[in-house]
Amino acid sequence: MGSLRLLFRTTAARLSALYLLLFTLCAVVLVFYMTGESVRFLTSQTRESISEEIVGLNAVYQRGGLASLVRTIDRRSRQPGANLYLVTDASGRILVGNVEKIEPGILSREGWTQRPFNYERFAESANERAHPALAQIIALPNGMRMLVGRDLAEPERFRLIIRRALTLALAMMGLGALLIWYFVGRQALKRIGAVTIASNRIMGGDLTGRLPVTGSGDEFDRLSENLNAMLGRIGELNEGLRQVSDNIAHDLKTPLTRLRNRAEAALAGRQTAAGYREALEDMISESDQLIRTFNAILMISRMEAGYSSEAMEPADIASIVDDVIDLYEPVAEEAGVELVRGDVVPLTSLANRELVAQALSNVVDNAIKYSQSGNAKPVVKVELLQDAQGSRIIVTDNGPGIPEEDRERATERFVRLEKSRTAPGSGLGLSLAKAVMKLHKGSLKIGSANPGLNVELTFPKRAAA
């Protein structure tokens, strides 16, 4: 019963109910129109034949007088299936004709009867006495009246047949609609029920669950497929998030533990004031590093969430490149790395100056750090090119590079490839740069410079001005 009520609440049910109503309305209008028209047609035919008859009777009257008319009428009224004839005298007594009884008042008015009236014929069985009829009444001399009419049973029967057909058709239509409604609705409900069960399971926490797809390619399938794709994406993001929080927990645990140990050690030993101060200062710089890491994580997540495309404005990329080279030149020199400014073409692009500068700084910083582990004199080259492949900032070093299988991982958060574990840094530099480029609808690609690393920050062509 509950499922039936549910069925009535389906869209299919509502739609079919609406269609049923509309169909019925149309059918009723149509049938009424049709019966009305045909009855009117039959009636006008009746009137015509009555008029003709009267013309004929008139001729008889003209020729043979009243007696001849009465005789003719008497003869005609005895024929089987005859029309209605009636002649009365001034007092209303029936002189001749085949009408036994007539609705009172009909004869008092001349001309066409206004509406079908009931009459009874002679010599008819009792059960079908009253008939509707149409007639014309004519005044004869001496106050006599003559009625010539025709039975309306035929059009009446016609009307009845059509009405019965209509009722039957409507009943069948209703039944059909109900059946369609039930089956279509039940089918839809079944599919939706399956989807509901699946989504409940997913909401219950099983993000690997998927909505059922029957393979028929219908709209339910398409919807399910789309929702499944969405679930897949959510699952990916969720997995990413889980990984990130694992990484965060892992990578922040180390400095936090160090911080705690330092505080503990400072408390345990007997220290001079200067000793305490030093311990505290160490702890502060350790915390600063932690804050820095947190900020970087926050920034990456915000950018990955696609924040603030409104902060983009035309930015002079070439001057950003120059700024970063200028900023890192002393660092490079101190590290014994030659920082080379390669080709830098003038380029203005829709970008966020801050973010691009930070991304490039991270990449250059990285290159300076890792170029030192190579054999040759370390060189880091920064170029800004614009060609068929788009506008790219390319940072190349001649260090050991990253093996191909590790390149993809190098831009993941907190990944410091094993060899570089000892180098300082949060391990967020390249992933931040990648997130920045992604926000700019560009990309960050890591390639090989044979030997060394080649990092390309590509801006989309569209944004290049």
Added chain:
Amino acid sequence: MNIANFARTSDSQPMKILIIEDDRDAALYLSKAFGEAGHTVDLAPDGDSGFLLADCGNYDVMIVDRMLPRRDGLSVISTLRAKGNKTPALILSALGQVDDRVTGLRAGGDDYLTKPYAFSELLARVEVLQRRLASGEVETVYRVGDLELDRLSHSAKRAGKDITLQPREFRLLEYLMRHAGQVVTRTMLLESVWEYHFDPQTNVIDVHISRLRGKIEKGFNGPLLHTVRGAGYMLKAPGKV
């Protein structure tokens, strides 16, 4: 204890600071810390009361949290500015997006700091803000001890001897001299000299400073450019404590 450290190293004038911050713990901590650094602090827990205090009180600097109950921090500042109140304002924000900084400064803020921040950074910035307004007229020649920097002729001298500086080094020294006696942080230097607001991951600024230090101290008498641990740098005449 690092706070006491600042109270000693920085020779800023005591300031009257208004802190509009709804986080009670944070506000109390700031109040205590600024107090130990020698400044006086008034606290306001929401935008409305903060606005009233700022409007009547005569503060040297106000620190305004961006998200406040009753009235948004930016609206507090912009309303004050519309009324002609020029008290330097530093906006504290938990949002930390680049465009946020822009909207914050557009609303009339003078500086912008993102949570979480180090107190040393906040203190340094607040002290510099006060100086910025107090100094008013910009001098053409800065002097710290026997070091001299002429902003018109773009030249620097120490003890009468010319020092050759790269353009960027000149701007660095100029900023340090303008804020002589005050702690300036690495991010403040990056902001004013390179005009970038991000946090440099490594010691880029330190290396620039040590280069500059080499130029202005090597072969001369006494250190000028001091490193303040856990905070930044300070340019100070030798012998002046």
